[in-house]
Amino acid sequence: MRTLVAGVTGVGAKRAVAVGVVVAAALALVTVGPLSLPSGVDARTVGLMLVLAFVALSCRGIALRGVLDILGTRVGPLRAIGVFLATTFLGCLAPCGKAAAGPVNGLLVSSATEARYEQSLAAVVTVDLTVSVVGLTLALAGLGGTVRPDPRALVVLPLLALLVLAAWRVRDRLVEVVGRCVAVPVRLVGRVVPSKTPPSTESVTERVEGVVESVELVARSPRRLAGVVLFVAVGQVAAAACLWLALDAVGSAVSFPLVLGVLPLSGIGSLVPSPGGTAGVEAALVGLLVSFAGVAVPPASAAVLLYRTATFWAPLPVGGLSALALGGRDAISAARGSVPETVA
Structure with a gap:
């Protein structure tokens, strides 16, 4: 008691x-x-940016719902949006930033829905991969008419596509290799935490196989996957509109296709081992705006600060409340460094 x-x-x-x-x-x-906002940025502009940010995040939440639906787990739209906001919050608690957020977010999705952990992790990975592919496509489309493409990039992209295709063909062998590689740090952490039993290499490999099988199931549903891609694209356009509005508010108007092309490239900054890619994303986005759009550093920094406040910092407390309300205690513990029994 x-x-x-x-x-x-x-x-x-x-x-x-x-x-x-x-x-x-x-x-x-x-x-x-209101006292610290740049001149030209009024409450109406801030409100519109927050609406666009909510649309962008909601679209990704609905995309997550679509993937879970393909995997046989029905989730309501509001719950799916709450789950996605919670995953954004957990990404800030992971010690290595976005690189370590995937398994933790999979645990949260599994706790908030009836999906198995392998299916939840596959859903998170699928949405992240879709966001990357759609973002790169929009980046090429947006920068294609304004920036002269580098001939080396035209060679690298087909090579990457062939590499991904080759990896998919030998995925069964890769599963064994990945399972053994992942088992090493997991077992080490399990030995450090006295109350947890280190999982065997076979059990880790089985979980990796379950994730791959779930991804295969999603890939075999192209029509339903097209709906996921559509929602991700709408969300990306809404996020670009938010940044475009911020640039216009600080007096640095930039063509929307250019903003649409620059924004996805800033995702490289999220790989920085900091909460939510903080500082990395901002620095990358400011550098891209200065290089591609010719915006001066001060207005570019102000616009990026406004954009990140609307799309990242403002929704963060809501994501924290969502994580607690959706039963994400194990996921929060995992993000803070412990190993939940549901994963081990």
């Missing part, structure tokens, strides 16, 4: 802290925010 009360009290305390963060952020926005 004491354990149950302690658990409920702990969850209540975490929710109280999360609510406090939201209230503090709202008070800061009301009291300090």
Whole structure:
């Protein structure tokens, strides 16, 4: 009984802290925010940017719902959006940033839905891969009419496509190799944590095989996958519109196709081992705007700060509340460095 009360009290305390963060952020926005905004950026502009950011995030949440539906797990649209916002929050807790967020987000999706962990991880990987492919396609389309393509890039892209195709053909062998490679750090962490039993190499390989099988199932549903791609594309356009509006508000108007082309390339900054790619994404985006669009550093920095506030920092407290409400305690523990039993 004491354990149950302690658990409920702990969850209540975490929710109280999360609510406090939201209230503090709202008070800061009301009291300090309008005074620190650049000239030309009014409340209407900020509101429109927040709407566009919500559309972008919601589209990716609906895309996650579509992939889960292909895998046989039905999730409501609002719950799917909440799950995606929660995965964004957990990405900030992972010690190595986005590179380590995938397995943790898979655990959260599994906790919030009835999907198995392997299916949940496959859904997260599929959405991330779709975002990358759609973003690269839009980048080529957006920059194609404004920037002269490098002939070396025209050679690299087909080579990458062939490499991916070759890897897919020998995926069964790759599963064994990946399973053995992943098992090493997992077993080491399991030995460090006394209360967890290190998983065997065979069990890790079986989980990797389950993820690959789920991805294969998604690939065999091209029509339903097309709907996922459509929602991801709409979300990418909404995010680009948010950045375009921020640039226009600070007095640095840039053509929308150019913004649509630059934005996906800034994703390389998310590989920086920092919460949510903080500093890496901002630096990459400012550099791209200066290089490709000719925007000066000060207005580019101001526009990027506005954009990241609307699309990343503002939704972050909501994502934290969603993670707690959707039963993501194991996922939060995993993101903070421990190994949940559901994974091990």
